[in-house]
Amino acid sequence: MGVVKAEDAPTKTVAVVGTGMAGLVTAYLLRQDKYNRFDVEVFEAQDQCSFDSASVTVSSKDGTRTSRVDQPMRAFDRGYYANLTAMYDYLDVRYHQERFFFSFARLPSHGSTVSGSSMTEPQPYFIHSSNNHRIPPMRPEACGMWTWLSETVYLAFCLVWFTVLCLFVQPKDSRSIDGQVRHCESLEQYLRRIWIPKYFIKSYLLPGLASISTCTHAEMLNFPAKDVIDYKIRSLNSPHLRVSGGVSEVQKKLCQGLTVHFNCRVTTISQNDSTVRVLWESPKHDSCDGTSNQKTFDHVILAVPPNVVGSIFAPLKSEMSHIPTAAVESIIHTDIPATGQQHSHNALYQLDSHPVPPNWIHFRSSTHLTEAIHEDPETSVIVTNFPTTPIDPSKIISRTHFTRTLRTPRSRDIVNRIFDPSYQRRSASVGDESMSKRARRFINGDGNVWLVGSWCWDGMVLLEGCVVSATRVAGELGVEIPWRTL
Known part of the structure; x- marks a missing residue:
């Protein structure tokens, strides 16, 4: 009695900032939630999704067809990129x-x-x-x-x-x-x-x-x-291994049905009780109707590099400065x-x-x-x-x-502390900080603010980290990861 079933839970509003691999995978998983519990909006500073934005389409050597050239090239393998490969298999990416x-x-x-x-x-x-x-x-x-x-x-x-x-x-x-x-x-x-x-x-x-x-x-x-x-x-x-046709094929599948606000540069993320306010700047166009905009969400997911996180989210400004x-x-x-x-x-x-x-x-x-x-x-x-x-x-x-x-021994400790609550109990913090001061440090998900990205895991800064961090956040929000059942 008093327990709310997942399918009866109220819809939560979610803002995803960034359209790299991590942001798109997170938004895709939340939108595919079988109970339809999330209303997802995606914010991108560019005029197109960033995951494939630098790639170009060129003619083949014989001029009979066109090919997509990824920039940078994104090769992978089944050994290290186990989660990425499982996702590609589920999405039927060739x-x-x-x-x-x-x-x-x-x-x-x-x-x-x-x-x-x-x-x-x-x-x-x-x-x-x-x-x-x-x-x-x-x-x-x-x-x-x-x-x-x-x-x-x-x-x-x-x-x-x-x-x-x-x-x-x-x-x-x-x-x-x-x-x-x-x-x-x-x-x-x-x-x-x-x-x-x-x-x-x-x-x-x-x-x-x-x-x-x-x-x-x-x-x-x-x-x-x-x-x-x-x-x-x-x-x-x-x-x-490489994706046939370029990573634009992956981007197309992940973006289907997503609401994406382009040319919207997020400037501030601020927490307010159980909600999170997003402030952004944009020119006047279809999706953003002013030069200064703000909106409140139940959850905000930051899928941007650490230097951007530090510039828009005050609680992590200091620690992000130590991630090069x-x-x-x-x-x-x-x-x-x-x-x-x-x-x-x-x-x-x-x-x-x-x-x-x-x-x-x-x-x-x-x-x-x-x-x-x-x-x-x-x-x-x-x-x-x-x-x-x-x-x-x-x-x-x-x-x-x-x-x-980039990664350094110091930045690894910072990342592990943010994403693994048990890590700080296994490894002492730097200097003579008191336990009360350490307790106030941000941990992923605090105040309904989440971080995802290639750097948001304990490993090389590669696409596998994007998928691992995205599925971790989706899992914390109660979403089933479909390719884990393959």
Whole structure:
């Protein structure tokens, strides 16, 4: 008696701020609630959903059809991205296996600082096939036989050594020592502890990892070691996959039936008893009828980077300042010489290309960062992240800057404290803060304000984090996650 059944519960109003993967998945799940308990509105600062906003549609090489080129490229695998893959299967999103060839080259020492100047063409020193689908590996034209053989043997030994240690030597976690917090082990500290050779780190490990996380080498070395080791173990020998037709296909399915207010930049989130007020700015148009707007909701879900969270939600302003973010540049272009490869004269491309053309990703590294270049096999389009090599401006299709959330041992502790209520009981807080002060700290869901995003979990800042955090919030609100029953 007195118990309200789920199907009889009053409708709750929900605002979702942001239309990346995390925001769209959360809004989709709430809207699909079988009891129809949520009235969802989505706010987006741009004039289109941000998840696919930087991608472009281009013609295929033969000109017979068009292809969608994702920016940035979003490859995944079944090992690490278990929740993402389950969601794709439920949504009937088609995806296919990709076999990449990774070429590793060194940029000239001046290449990363002198833009637009002529430079010596970087020569690959090794070519690796994803999941070793080509054995033995190809020999770069610039490498002599003995140099290539010695490099291959060295790399094979280091990879086996590193993999074994990842499986059996766990990174040190955060812990309390004499009442003081000791943050978890960074990747740099872990690699030093297990005696991984510096040449292997700077020539192979960092170029690949920094390209995945789109950050500098120094920023990658400061990631929690646990993030990287978990990623390495869970993705081991899992084939690379990509959504057929681009992530726009995912966006279409998630957006069906959603009410989205475009060109509405949320400026303030304020809590008021059991409701939350949202203030936003927008030009005068269809969905927002003034220059200053506000509305009260039962729940607000923030699906934005931590720097934006800190700027619009006062209770988290201080802690969000300790979660680093970086602006990353990505360019879609057709400047083939900018890849540094000449197809007709380079042994890189002397391989069977039928029926499927080779799928190249070039890692070109300086001492502090890696320029990642992906040659789309179906078009003549190239996507370059962290552009260092001069690109002909007339051949640039689009140039995008996006915010990338980084990880540090300290930021990991902050994130875990927010999203895992039991974490603070297992790990002491920093300094000499009193228990009463710590008790007032925000935990996800306090005051009906929720956070979701690729950074809102204990792992690499990738799409899997978007799905994990979105399903966690939906679950807290009593919504069943349909793909968990598959």
